[in-house]
Amino acid sequence: AQEDLLLAAAYVYDAQYNRNIPFETSPQAVRLYYLYNHWTMQAATYFFIFVDLFLAVFEDPAVYPLPFLATSLVEVLCLLVFFSRLVHFAKVTPRNVFWKDTKNICIMIAILVTLIDLIIYGALKISNINSIRWSRFLRPIFLINFAESRQIRRVFRSIRNTLPEITYVFLLFMFSVLMFSLMALKLFGDRNLRTVEGSPYFTNYLEIVFDLYVLVTTANSPDVMMPAFDFSWWYSLFFITYVVINTYLFMSVFLAVVYNNYRKHLKNEIRKLAYMKRHKMIEAFNILKVKEGTEYVVQEAQWKELVKLVAPDISTSHRELLLRVSDEEQKGYVDKKSFVRLADLLNIQVIAMRIQTHPLEHWIPHVYNSAVSLFIRSMVQHKGFVWTYDVIILINAVFIALDEENPLISYAEWVFLSLYILEILLKVYTYEPRAFFAKTQFWNWFDTSIIIAALIATILNTSLKSASQYNSQQVLDIVFILRVLRLIRIVDSIQRFRVIMNTLINIVPTMLTFGGLALVVYYMFAIIGMELFQGKIQFFPRNSTAHHALECGNPALKDSLFARAKYCKNNFNDITSSFVVLMELTVVNQWHDILSAAKLYFIAFHIVVVIMIINILIAFILEAFFVEY
Amino acid sequence: AQEDLLLAAAYVYDAQYNRNIPFETSPQAVRLYYLYNHWTMQAATYFFIFVDLFLAVFEDPAVYPLPFLATSLVEVLCLLVFFSRLVHFAKVTPRNVFWKDTKNICIMIAILVTLIDLIIYGALKISNINSIRWSRFLRPIFLINFAESRQIRRVFRSIRNTLPEITYVFLLFMFSVLMFSLMALKLFGDRNLRTVEGSPYFTNYLEIVFDLYVLVTTANSPDVMMPAFDFSWWYSLFFITYVVINTYLFMSVFLAVVYNNYRKHLKNEIRKLAYMKRHKMIEAFNILKVKEGTEYVVQEAQWKELVKLVAPDISTSHRELLLRVSDEEQKGYVDKKSFVRLADLLNIQVIAMRIQTHPLEHWIPHVYNSAVSLFIRSMVQHKGFVWTYDVIILINAVFIALDEENPLISYAEWVFLSLYILEILLKVYTYEPRAFFAKTQFWNWFDTSIIIAALIATILNTSLKSASQYNSQQVLDIVFILRVLRLIRIVDSIQRFRVIMNTLINIVPTMLTFGGLALVVYYMFAIIGMELFQGKIQFFPRNSTAHHALECGNPALKDSLFARAKYCKNNFNDITSSFVVLMELTVVNQWHDILSAAKLYFIAFHIVVVIMIINILIAFILEAFFVEY
């Protein structure tokens, strides 16, 4: 019976968290399944996934170089963890399901390929031949394909479904770009016009195509138009028509296609999830059911045991409440219909809203209810208290902007810090501390942690300064940031702002999924970019006297816009620089200058990130906003 | 009875075209109302509105200068037309309605203000004092407020409704920008960093705010980040966080708010329109109703007279069809329920799909049905015919890209032109011409007009060339454009492209409304920009030896990015240049360089056009696409 209960609890648990892993029902497999889903195992998997991704910081070309032996040992360790996780999964899930699942095949191939690459690279390194760790861009596959990353996989599925439609629109869009380029060639090619740099203007078809593609992102506007516009203002109409059609119309159509598909896909997913949830709850019911009169039911005792297993940390009163809802007529058993609802019931947060007395009132009632104390408490609860602190925040903002070197200002900082600490103490004195620091009180948590962190950082900074005359820039930076963050509080005082802020905060979980997706794509592009372009461009500090320092160490960049704008640090020489460059390419400004040598890499990045990923982000936000606001 | 019919027809007509003008019901007023709505009167009003707007081309600072006397006389004429149109409207509509309508008050004030401005300007001009025609930015008021521009007014209403919500989000956004600026000041202000131009980096709070505001539009990325990034790559995190929050998150929230409001507003408008339509049809019914047994009805004869009045150009068979639908049981009268539906019935396009015989078959059946003719016709209907011409188009594209000077290429153009003409002739020979050129056959119309225009332009160009050795650049440009446009046809051969193209074509009417809106906003900003900035920057042709030619005639611009990028023609010296500059500001690239002296004008333009108007455009397209696709 205990084994039946465990199996049923596994089904309920899966239903509650929308998990869709088919598992063997033998007692041993169920126990292994519990282990597989234990949070420590999941956390460990994620930890090693991120260690694996993070290796790029230490591998050649490295931010912080480590010997190949060290990084390769860590990588092998990661692969071992992934492999054992996979073996564990294979023990849990039926054999035929396991081998049919592309996720598992992907992981196995990725492990194998990485091992082969490691061996080849190591062997070549021993023979002093430098090669490329070409398999590294596969690492995000582990992030996508381990069972915990359901949300990210869902987005990838959504992208795959959007692909055919997007492709047709994209082809039409490219057709339009090619047509306009042909027109540009005919209109401007024979005019002997020159660009600002003095090169011939619009004479080569492929270059025109690239220039006009860049114009879609508006990155080279108005430069690309100026020679023609200088020649005759009529020609500006050509470019305006181009921008209206290709930037505004087509880019909006891309958004429309992605958003439309996202909504459609989301609806399907939700329908499927609801079906799966119901299916699993019925499975659990069928395990525990007994016949009671004409219908099958689950006995109250069994039901309670099940709930204890599924949700061990809920209170007895909460469990009784759930039973009341599930067995409304108190018949001593739960019928099928009520049982199926259990997964949803468990997901409802029950907030115990008992009006608790303040601990101080409990310990020292005389003092806490004295006239002075009552006055303080009513003062804190008064609206004027909030307003006073709003004014203090505003004055604080002015002081922050003033010069730090002035001793009066740096003294004032202590005053403000004391005032904020006093505020928190007063509030905790007045309001019940457990209510004040409840999970839902985001702003109280925010305030308190910012103030405490600022207090610690400021003390640390002052003691460092007085002890060793050493002004740690890092600590000081953190102090500054915390100081400014403190000001955000003022937003919370205005009802309308609070509504918008709450909407934004509620978007965060969706944004995290998006962050995972962005990480995958960025990582792949960053690794490929590093392998292709590392060392091509070098950064030299200001006033460096190194050879070719002004041309970013590359004679080919002499007099280029890139070198003139001092973009030398925009390179692919390590993983952090690569990420920064990719971020710059994402906002598509000056990207044609940043990567002028790598047009194809570029266009690929633009199609994947700006046309697909950013539109998915906007679709995310639009949908989340419509639901929340 | 005829007067009753006219009144009822006016109601039906208004219901059919969703017109909401309350009019007096006296016979004379109804007749005036008909005149008011006559298309010639409406066309005349629009004509004078556009003449009035177009005056900016000829007024100082002019593209084509005309004496003040000429432009002011035309303007007075326009104002007279507007005034008489208003008087006409006052005769039609009840007096109290007229004076309550802000539209009319707006027009009157605009007329008055313009007259005063004209008189003052003229008087000063006579005394040789140069002043400003400050009332000119009011001109779009006539475009907005005349009764025909319902759609544009609807969008403006929608903007007004969105304003409160947008304002709160905008304030929060500005708060975020101010916070980040404060952080930037603390983090980078004391570092002695320098920008590329050598000026101090992030030391002045207001300048930081502006720089970071520009970064929201991504226009100064990555330049604004480079000094901090060069100092330490950690600081790139500051800018990445900034861009994610302010560019991606907030800009998407703006879109969400605008789009959400647009949808809500649209729903309300549609509901209101449906109510008004029904209301008007009931008014019409009440005028014509007679008692038939227990219910009120409209007699068949009356009904037919009414339809003849409302839709004079529909065929008798079409009218009979409408009667059949409205009087299904052929009782000789139309009841209230059926009568109310008439407005919608009239809007349904009935396409007479009779399979007509080809006129040639009628005239010369022997020839048309001969073996050769049948062979030709089956050939044209064959799929291979389309494919052949697709191949011809592709070859043509290659020829267009090749050098024009080669006589063989220019001879080939004649071959292609003949081939296209042959194709159209063959199609008209095979398919029934009236069906081929039906209203719905967009592509046939497109092809034929492009080919005929290209034929005319090419002949014109060749004869000009052979007659006078003069190669008219304008004609040649048109020939080139037409030649490339011809290639668009290939899109029509592929089913999936055709679907997308049709969606895009169906968006056109919505885009026209948007074009009106954009015209209003651009015109106002252009006029204000011209008054503020005219003459500040001058354009000199390449190799000009004029004084300060390299600094756009303005010594203050020496060594500026603006002058170095040769942006001199981006000025407000006339209306066309102003429009081009505003277009460049709309795509927000290099805008901080283009208008560095006029930061406030700029931010205002960005808020109005990019945050409001462009988001409305995207909302338009999204909604249209969801409905169509």
Ligand code: NA
């Ligand atoms: Na840009």
